[in-house]
Amino acid sequence: AESRSRISVIGTGYLGATHAACMAELGFEVLGLDVDPTKIESLSAGRVPFYEPGLEEVLTRNLANGRLRFTSDYTEVAEFADVHFLCVGTPQRADSNAADLSYVEAAVDSLAPLLDHPSIIIGKSTVPVGTAERLAKRIAELAPAGADVELGWSPEFLREGFGVEDTLHPNRIVIGTDSPRVEAAMRRLCAPQLDEGIPFLVTDLATAELVKVSANAFLATKISFINAMAEVSEAAGADVIKLAEALSYDDRIGGKFLGPGLGFGGGCLPKDIRAFMARADELGVEPALSFLREVDAINQRRRARTVDIARGLIGGSFAGRTVGVLGAAFKPNSDDIRDSPALDVASTIASLGAVVTVYDPEALERAQREHPDLRYAHSMLEAARDAEVVLLLTEWAEFRDADPDELAKVVAEPRIVDGRNALDPQYWRSRGWTYRALGRP
Numbered sequence: 001a002e003s004r005s006r007i008s009v010i011g012t013g014y015l016g017a018t019h020a021a022c023m024a025e026l027g028f029e030v031l032g033l034d035v036d037p038t039k040i041e042s043l044s045a046g047r048v049p050f051y052e053p054g055l056e057e058v059l060t061r062n063l064a065n066g067r068l069r070f071t072s073d074y075t076e077v078a079e080f081a082d083v084h085f086l087c088v089g090t091p092q093r094a095d096s097n098a099a100d101l102s103y104v105e106a107a108v109d110s111l112a113p114l115l116d117h118p119s120i121i122i123g124k125s126t127v128p129v130g131t132a133e134r135l136a137k138r139i140a141e142l143a144p145a146g147a148d149v150e151l152g153w154s155p156e157f158l159r160e161g162f163g164v165e166d167t168l169h170p171n172r173i174v175i176g177t178d179s180p181r182v183e184a185a186m187r188r189l190c191a192p193q194l195d196e197g198i199p200f201l202v203t204d205l206a207t208a209e210l211v212k213v214s215a216n217a218f219l220a221t222k223i224s225f226i227n228a229m230a231e232v233s234e235a236a237g238a239d240v241i242k243l244a245e246a247l248s249y250d251d252r253i254g255g256k257f258l259g260p261g262l263g264f265g266g267g268c269l270p271k272d273i274r275a276f277m278a279r280a281d282e283l284g285v286e287p288a289l290s291f292l293r294e295v296d297a298i299n300q301r302r303r304a305r306t307v308d309i310a311r312g313l314i315g316g317s318f319a320g321r322t323v324g325v326l327g328a329a330f331k332p333n334s335d336d337i338r339d340s341p342a343l344d345v346a347s348t349i350a351s352l353g354a355v356v357t358v359y360d361p362e363a364l365e366r367a368q369r370e371h372p373d374l375r376y377a378h379s380m381l382e383a384a385r386d387a388e389v390v391l392l393l394t395e396w397a398e399f400r401d402a403d404p405d406e407l408a409k410v411v412a413e414p415r416i417v418d419g420r421n422a423l424d425p426q427y428w429r430s431r432g433w434t435y436r437a438l439g440r441p
């Protein structure tokens with residue numbers, strides 16, 4: 001009976017490390033696996049190798065009480081648990097827009113042959129629709145003869161920066177399966193959430209896979225919608241912030257994900273909509289998702305527009321100019337720089353001949369590694385020093401609360417491009433700043 005509360009988590013990135021720690025927090029015995037020994041070493045020592053508020057406490061508490069351990073040994077994992085969560089990454093392929101499934105496949109190939117007792121694998125990674133069915137066949141081929149191994153798919157909707165909260169209290173749980181045994185296991189493992197009354201939906205495999213990518217496609221569309229309105233507002237002399245507010249009071253529209261600005265980035269939204277389009281193409285329904293190409297294009301245009309506004313402010317050329325950039329992470333409360341709009345803009349400006357100095361409260365180290373074309377500072381004031389224009393590109397609270405007078409003392413010229421509509425234009429202008437934002441007069 002004891003083994004029934006034991007699970008494993010394969011892959012300990014943002015998703016897996018958070019899932020492993022939270023399942024231990026809920027009382028399950030958890031063994032996390034990663035093929036990367038540095039991740040295992042770090043997590044075992046109680047260090048989260050990325051910035052995620054609150055996760056380190058959950059991690060260290062459950063390492064200490066013995067409910068959570070990490071390993072790189074698949075044999076240990078296969079013996080330890082009878083439910084295995086697949087949490088490995090599915091990045092964009094280098095050669096196309098499709099998802100790279102090699103990590104998912106490698107995990108299944110390593111685990112399945114070792115499963116000699118009745119086991120369940122539950123996929124959580126974001127995958128193209130149809131992947132789970134293919135993996136189920138692969139598992140049937142690879143598992144030892146007579147072994148009873150079943151696959152379910154339960155997409156994960158956690159937001160970086162709110163990973164612990166979103167994992168402990170998700171807004172819904174979806175499990176794709178036609179097996180009563182998988183459904184029962186999932187109900188048992190989600191008992192704390194079911195007690196809270198969180199909706200629990202049982203679907204087929206394909207629908208479960210689709211829920212995730214269509215949710216992300218919807219969110220991306222909503223952001224690009226308001227950014228398209230920002231483009232029109234700029235041309236028409238309207239104010240997209242007021243527009244968004246007015247729209248938000250219609251609760252059929254709602255105000256969330258209606259924030260105009262530099263647009264979306266990160267490890268999920270951009271690659272998920274591209275992989276979704278690629279999959280629709282394969283399925284012969286390319287026109288159904290062709291609007292997502294527009295969503296992507298609108299999003300990219302916001303980056304170009306931000307560069308243009310900044311260039312306009314300093315007289316038309318970046319050559320030899322000094323530029324300060326606030327923000328490197330793709331959003332605040334994260335150190336993730338994957339497809340970061342902020343770094344994309346900073347890099348473009350540097351490639352046009354400016355000296356660009358970047359500050360970010362958490363993402364500096366990662367940015368430094370991947371963008372040697374930029375300079376880095378350890379404070380907001382240092383990044384803004386001698387700048388002829390400052391760009392706010394990730395809306396950290398520290399930047400929202402910036403004192404225009406303090407900043408004015410260090411810059412060469414008080415000019416700011418607010419790429420996230422994070423500042424109060426009237427206030428900044430009253431303090432002598434030339435203030436420009438996206439979608440506002």
Ligand code: UDX
Nearest residue numbers: 156157158159160257258259263264265266268330331
């Ligand atoms: C997203 C989904 O929200 C989550 O459910 C899924 O599991 C993974 O992908 P995440 O990538 O962590 O989560 O970031 P999110 O908070 O959704 O933000 C995505 C991007 O959209 C950020 O770059 C953010 O700056 C941008 N954004 C968000 C806007 O530009 N405007 C908004 O109104 C909201």
